[in-house]
Structures are given as C-alpha cells and as structure tokens.
Amino acid sequence: MLHIKFSKQNKSVCEERGNHLSMDSMERIEPSIDPNTWIPLDEDTISKDVLSFCDEESYENRLIRSQEKTGLPEAVQTGIGYSNGTLIAPGVMDFQFMGGSMGSAVGEKITRLIEYATQKLLPLVLVCASGGARMQEGTVSLMQMAKISSALHYYQVQKKLLYISILTYPTTGGVTASFGMLGDIIIAESKAYIAFAGKRVIEETLGQKVPDGFQLAEALFENGLLDLIVPRILIKGVLSEISDLYSSVPYKKN
Amino acid sequence: MDFSEQVNELQRKYDEMRKELYGQLSPVQRLSVARHPHRPTFLEHILNITDKWLELHGDRAGCDDPAIVTGIGTIDGMSFMFIGHQKGRNTKENIYRNFAMPGPEGYRKALRMMRHAEHHGFPILTFVDTPGAYAGLHAEEHGQGEAIAKNLREMFGLRVPIITTVIGEGGSGGALGIGCCDKMLMLENSVYFVASPEACAAILWRTADAAPKATEAMKITAHELVELDVVDEVVKEPLGGAHGDPYSASQNLKEAIMRHMKDLLKLDPDSLLKHRKAKFRKIGAVQEGVKLDPRFKRKMKPRDAHLDGEQPPQMT
Numbered sequence: 001m002l003h004i005k006f007s008k009q010n011k012s013v014c015e016e017r018g019n020h021l022s023m024d025s026m027e028r029i030e031p032s033i034d035p036n037t038w039i040p041l042d043e044d045t046i047s048k049d050v051l052s053f054c055d056e057e058s059y060e061n062r063l064i065r066s067q068e069k070t071g072l073p074e075a076v077q078t079g080i081g082y083s084n085g086t087l088i089a090p091g092v093m094d095f096q097f098m099g100g101s102m103g104s105a106v107g108e109k110i111t112r113l114i115e116y117a118t119q120k121l122l123p124l125v126l127v128c129a130s131g132g133a134r135m136q137e138g139t140v141s142l143m144q145m146a147k148i149s150s151a152l153h154y155y156q157v158q159k160k161l162l163y164i165s166i167l168t169y170p171t172t173g174g175v176t177a178s179f180g181m182l183g184d185i186i187i188a189e190s191k192a193y194i195a196f197a198g199k200r201v202i203e204e205t206l207g208q209k210v211p212d213g214f215q216l217a218e219a220l221f222e223n224g225l226l227d228l229i230v231p232r233i234l235i236k237g238v239l240s241e242i243s244d245l246y247s248s249v250p251y252k253k254n
Numbered sequence: 255m256d257f258s259e260q261v262n263e264l265q266r267k268y269d270e271m272r273k274e275l276y277g278q279l280s281p282v283q284r285l286s287v288a289r290h291p292h293r294p295t296f297l298e299h300i301l302n303i304t305d306k307w308l309e310l311h312g313d314r315a316g317c318d319d320p321a322i323v324t325g326i327g328t329i330d331g332m333s334f335m336f337i338g339h340q341k342g343r344n345t346k347e348n349i350y351r352n353f354a355m356p357g358p359e360g361y362r363k364a365l366r367m368m369r370h371a372e373h374h375g376f377p378i379l380t381f382v383d384t385p386g387a388y389a390g391l392h393a394e395e396h397g398q399g400e401a402i403a404k405n406l407r408e409m410f411g412l413r414v415p416i417i418t419t420v421i422g423e424g425g426s427g428g429a430l431g432i433g434c435c436d437k438m439l440m441l442e443n444s445v446y447f448v449a450s451p452e453a454c455a456a457i458l459w460r461t462a463d464a465a466p467k468a469t470e471a472m473k474i475t476a477h478e479l480v481e482l483d484v485v486d487e488v489v490k491e492p493l494g495g496a497h498g499d500p501y502s503a504s505q506n507l508k509e510a511i512m513r514h515m516k517d518l519l520k521l522d523p524d525s526l527l528k529h530r531k532a533k534f535r536k537i538g539a540v541q542e543g544v545k546l547d548p549r550f551k552r553k554m555k556p557r558d559a560h561l562d563g564e565q566p567p568q569m570t
Contacts, residue, residue, distance in 0.1 A: 029555045039559045044546045050482065050539035051473050055458040071553030073546050081559065104538035111535070133426075133448045135458060138472040139484055142426060142448040143537040146434050149406035150531050157411055174448075176399035177387075177427040178406055196399035196427070197389030201453075205389045215394060223395050 022169050023232070025077045025094035028127060032090070032236050033081035040079040042112055047074065047105040051138050059136040062098070070096045074105040075130070078113040080122065084240040088125055089117035095129040095170070102174055103134035107144025110179065114151040117161065123243055124155065124163040128180045132173020145178035152182055162246050164239065167194050167217070167226070185242060187228045187235070188217035276494045279443065281475045282466045285451065287443035288422050292497040294504065296323060296338030296381045299421060302504030303329055303511075304336075310370075312363060319360030321352045321388070322432070324367040326376060329508060332515075335371035337364050337432055338381030341422065355388035358401035361431045365405050368412055377415040377515060380432045385450065387428030402431040409434035410530060415518035417511055419489070420444045420476075421496075436530050437486045437514045440476035441503065443495050446484070447474040484537060487514070 029038070046063065053059040067073055075097040080089050091113045093100045110126065117124045133141040155161050165183030167176075170193040177196050180186075188194060195215040202210055213219055220226050230238050279287065287293065300307055304327035312318045323340040326333060339356065342348030356364075364380075371378050387398055409416065418435035424446030440446065449457070454472060455464035479485040489510045496503035518526065 024553065026553050026555055033555075036558050036560050038555055039557055040554065042542070043551060043554060044544060045540050045542045046546065048539040048541050051471065053471050055464075055467075055471065056460075067546075067550035071550065073550045073554070077554055079555070104540050108538050108540050135449050135454050135472070137448075137539075138482075139424075139446050139448055139474065139479060140482060140537060140539065142430060142446075143484060143534060145427065146406055146410075146430060146534045147537060149403065149434070150410040150534050153407045153410040154531070157407070174427055177402040177431075179403070181397070181400040181403040182407055196387070196394060196402070201389045202391065202394070206391065210391065214391070219395075223397070225397050225400060 022095050022129065024096055025072070025092040025127075028092050029077060029079075029090070032083055032239075034083060034085070037082035037087075038079055039081065040077065041116065042078060042109045044073065045105050045109055047103045047134070047137065049136075050104065050140050051136065053136040053138070055136075062136070066098050070094070072097045074109065075100045075102070076106045076109050078109045080116070080120075083236060086240065086243050087120075087122055088239075088243075089113055089120075089122040090125045090127065092127040093129040093175075095131070098134065099131035100129045100175075101131055101134035101141075102144055103137040103141050104144065106134075107141075107147050110148050111151045114148070114155050118151075118155045118159055121159075121161060123246075124161065125166065125239065126163070126179055126183075127166045127168060128171040128175050129168045130171060130173065130175040130180075132175065142174065145174050148179050149182065152179060156182070156184065162243075164242065166235065168192050170194070172196070172198055181225070183227075185227045186225070187230050187238070188220065188226045189232055189235075190217060190229055192217040194220055272493060281445075281469050281473075281478070284443045284475050285445055285469055287495040287497075288445045290495060290497050293422055294496050294500040295341045295343060296383060296421065297340055298343075298500055299381065299504045299507055300325075300327065300336055300338075302501055303508040305329070305331065307336075310367065313359050313366055315359070315362065317357075317359035317363070319352075319356050319363055320350055321354050321356040321384070322360035322364055324363060326371075329512060333376055335367055335376040335378045336381070337367055337378065338421075339384040339429075339432075341383055352388060354384045355386060355425075356384070356428065356431070357388050357390070357393040358396045358398045361387075361401035361405050364432050365401075365408060368405075368409065372412045372414050375414065377417070377518070378412065379511060380416065380418045380435065382418060382420040382424050382429045382433055382446075383422030383444075384425045384428045385423055386425035387431065402427050405431045406434055410534075411527065413523035413526065415515060415521075415526060416530070417514055417518070419507060419511065420446050420485075421507070423447075424474075425450065434530070434534070436518055436526060436533065438484065438533075439487050439489050439507075439510055439514070440479065440485050441496060441507065442476050442488050442491045444476060445474040446476075446479055447472055482537075 307327035309325035454468040492499035
C-alpha cells in the first residue's frame with residue numbers, strides 16, 4: 001500500500017524496493033530548477049492532425065481530451081533555467097500525455113531546445129519517458145527521430161557540447177532509438193523500463209517468455225548500455241557534479 | 255482463316271483492363287505488392303543496375319549480419335557504396351537473412367561501411383526493405399536502440415551524397431537506421447510506416463482485423479508520403495508491380511538515382527550537410543502563434559525568471 005503524500009515527499013520512490021514510479025514533468029522540473037530562473041520555451045506549440053487520423057476517435061479529439069485531462073498541451077516541457085547556479089537547457093517528457101508519444105510537437109520542441117542550447121552553448125538535459133512514436137501522425141512521427149538526431153549531430157559532434165540523457169520509467173521505441181541513447185552520458189533511474197522493442201513484441205517474435213528484469217535499467221547497466229544509475233533524489237546533485245567535471249577540462253583546444 | 259484482327263482486339267481489351275485494374279491500386283493493395291514474395295530484393299536490383307559489384311562484409315566486432323548487405327560497385331562506370339536490407343527469395347533464404355530484420359550488428363556494419371565510403375569518396379546508396387529491426391533478446395542486450403540512434407545521428411555528418419530508396423517495406427526505426435539521406439525515393443508500390451498496420455490496428459483499434467483501416471489511415475504509400483513532404487520522388491513500377499518485370503523496375507530505379515546523383519555531386523560537402531539537415535528539419539506539422547486555453551497548460555511550470563539580460567529566447 002502506498003500513501004500518496006508520503007510517496008510524493010519521497011519523490012515517488014517506493015522506500016521498500018527502490019522502484020522509481022513514473023513522475024509527471026512538473027514534479028520533475030520544480031525541484032531541479034533554482035527558484036525564479038525558469039523560462040519555458042514553445043509553451044503553445046501543439047501537434048496538428050496532419051493525417052486527419054481517426055481510429056476509434058479522431059486524433060484531434062484525442063489531443064483535446066488529453067490536454068484537458070493532463071493540463072499539458074503536449075508530452076514534453078522545454079525551457080531554460082539555472083540548476084545549482086549553472087544555466088542549463090532541460091527538456092522533460094511526460095508519460096501522462098498520450099503515453100509520452102512523440103509526434104510533431106514533441107519533435108519540434110526538442111529540436112528547438114537543442115538549437116537554442118547550441119546557440120547559447122548550454123548543457124542539454126533530456127529526461128525521457130515515452131511509449132514510442134505517435135502512431136496518429138504516421139511516418140511524420142518517425143521522421144522526428146531523424147530531425148532530433150540531426151540537431152544533435154550539430155550540437156554534440158560539431159559543436160562538442162555536453163548532452164546528458166536521463167532515462168525514466170518507461171523509455172521505449174523511437175525515443176530509445178534516437179535521442180534517448182545518444183547522451184554523452186546516459187543516466188537511468190533505478191528499475192526504469194528501457195527498451196527498443198516492447199516485452200510483448202519480443203515474446204511474440206520468439207514464442208517464449210522474456211526473463212524477469214530483462215529490460216530494466218540494472219540489466220542494461222550490466223550490458224554496458226548505460227553510464228550511471230542514479231536515485232531520483234540525487235539527480236540534481238549528480239548533474240551539477242558532472243557539469244563541473246566537464247567544465248574543468250584543461251585541454252579544450254577546439 | 256485469319257483471326258489476327260480479333261486477336262489484336264482482344265489483346266487491346268486485355269491491356270486496357272489490366273491498366274484499369276492495376277493503374278489505381280489502393281493502399282491495401284500496394285501493401286501486398288510491397289510484401290509480395292517475388293518482389294525484387296536489394297541484391298536483384300544491384301545485379302540489374304551495376305556493371306561491377308563487390309560485396310563487403312562484417313562489423314569487425316564479431317558479426318556479419320545477413321539481414322543487411324553492403325558492398326561497392328559501379329553504375330555507368332561510377333563507383334558507389336551500396337547498403338540495403340536483404341530479404342530472402344525463398345523460405346530457406348529468408349531464415350538465413352532473418353527476414354531482413356537486422357540486429358544492432360547490422361546497423362553497426364552499415365555505419366562502418368558508410369564511414370568507409372566517406373573516407374574514400376563513394377557516394378552512398380541505401381535500399382530499404384525491412385518489416386522492422388529484429389525484436390529479440392540478443393538484439394536488445396546488444397543495444398538495438400543505441401545502434402539505430404547512432405546511425406541516425408552519424409548519417410547527418412557524412413560528407414558524401416546519400417540517396418535512400420525504399421524498394422519494399424519501410425519498417426519504422428529499422429528502416430530509418432539506414433535512411434537519413436539527401437534524397438528519398440520510393441518505388442511506387444513500396445510503403446514506409448512508423449508501425450506496421452497490423453501493430454497499429456492491434457493497439458489503436460484493439461483488433462488485428464482493423465489492419466486495412468490502419469493502412470488507409472496511416473498514409474504509408476509513396477504518393478501519400480510525397481504529399482507529406484517526406485519522400486522526394488515516386489519511381490514508377492511496371493504495371494502490376496515490380497515482380498512482373500524486375501529488370502524494368504531496376505532500370506527505372508537506376509535512372510532516378512543517377513538523375514538525382516548528378517545534382518548532388520555538384521554540391522560541396524558543407525552544402526550537402528546543410529541541405530540534408532534542412533530536408534528533415536521541415537518535417538512535422540505544428541500549430542503555434544495561438545495562445546492555448548490556460549486549462550491546457552495548468553500543469554506546465556510557468557515562467558518565473560528574473561534573469562538579468564535573459565530575454566525571451568530568440569533564434570537568429
């Protein structure tokens with residue numbers, strides 16, 4: 001039994017098993033950003049129904065319902081702010097909004113954040129939480145993976161700036177196969193479910209059950225896919241330390 | 255007795271009906287052509303369009319993924335790096351090729367070849383024909399997501415022209431992993447999707463029976479993707495599909511590729527990279543400039559900055 005208030009005080013971490021339950025974007029941003037330093041970006045940017053898509057409900061209606069229900073216009077918040085005195089460019093995805101799915105708006109907001117961080121030479125932090133690409137936008141959603149990766153090429157490879165990705169519960173599909181796994185440093189939360197193909201798809205492909213704990217952060221760590229597993233409560237501090245380490249390099253002759 | 259007139263008339267009627275039947279295929283019909291067991295595969299096109307061909311192998315790290323074939327060859331005397339998903343031409347071959355579903359090793363092999371191509375000055379031609387990246391335990395453990403992500407980013411830095419042609423199925427990230435390009439072509443009956451119609455149907459309609467509806471809704475065909483500004487050109491197939499006349503299909507492919515390549519070869523590397531970036535930068539449909547209902551933003555952290563000199567962000 002979880003007592004919600006206690007759980008939230010404890011940053012939604014189950015004390016007993018250390019499981020980091022999913023957390024909404026506002027709850028993540030609040031404690032991470034120094035007071036009176038937050039400037040949100042692209043607050044009014046939302047996806048259009050580019051395919052005029054309708055399954056059991058029109059995409060347009062689904063968007064509005066999600067916006068009403070979650071109090072978010074889309075599945076990611078981006079902005080700039082100080083964290084322990086360093087100006088950073090964070091983007092925080094929110095699984096509550098249509099399962100954190102990535103469509104045009106998420107793709108555009110993250111791309112712009114990266115472009116802004118490139119221009120202002122800011123460290124980039126992307127907190128990932130996603131069920132994958134947004135099917136209602138079809139192949140346009142898929143291309144957001146390429147669009148963001150293209151911006152990251154300029155930011156990371158050409159400008160040699162620092163990008164830290166934080167993988168949370170759950171990070172799957174097109175987010176894993178694009179910016180999720182491109183961090184210069186990849187941090188995961190304890191027991192986060194991180195996958196390219198989902199458990200059910202794998203079981204269908206192989207005709208057998210997947211072993212317990214298979215796609216959790218700890219397993220990925222054992223397989224050399226992550227740099228760090230950091231408890232939620234320590235993330236802000238760890239990011240500061242990393243930022244310090246990278247800014248104290250004595251041989252940046254670029 | 256001379257029946258040649260009647261025969262000719264019947265032939266004419268037959269040709270007309272065939273044109274009518276195959277002239278306007280629906281998305282569902284095109285999907286089945288894209289997945290046709292006799293649809294020409296990557297290697298079949300290669301052997302039809304190259305003068306010389308040399309397959310190169312391996313990721314130099316313990317694996318040679320049979321789902322992706324790589325090599326160098328010439329078209330009209332000009333050398334290119336060729337990379338493509340390879341489906342089998344029969345069941346036995348399909349099992350060997352893992353049905354053109356690559357593991358991370360396949361994407362890493364592709365990246366090695368692409369870097370090799372850049373190093374030596376080979377423009378890169380990629381050919382997409384995959385149901386998707388392989389969804390297996392080994393693939394996940396070895397970083398399937400990371401391998402695709404790496405390719406997506408690195409392709410935007412390769413200083414040689416890249417043309418991608420979807421020749422069959424464009425299965426989501428598994429396709430895009432070799433598909434970040436200067437020009438994207440699609441054979442007219444091929445498809446490119448973010449999720450297979452079957453998967454989409456199961457998730458959004460909650461029944462695999464809705465696959466035809468999903469096929470229509472997702473707009474996965476070549477012509478639809480040109481409208482959506484994702485694809486640059488539709489390459490015509492012989493009437494009824496490439497499997498009816500593979501050689502002609504390959505020649506159409508060759509002509510389109512060489513025509514686009516001629517333009518790309520004129521560009522210097524920096525311009526090439528700029529155009530490639532711009533091609534993908536413009537994909538996406540968002541609404542802005544309209545202030546949203548505050549109810550839809552109540553869980554967003556509002557601005558509270560008093561930063562000196564930090565104005566609302568402007569992009570130059």
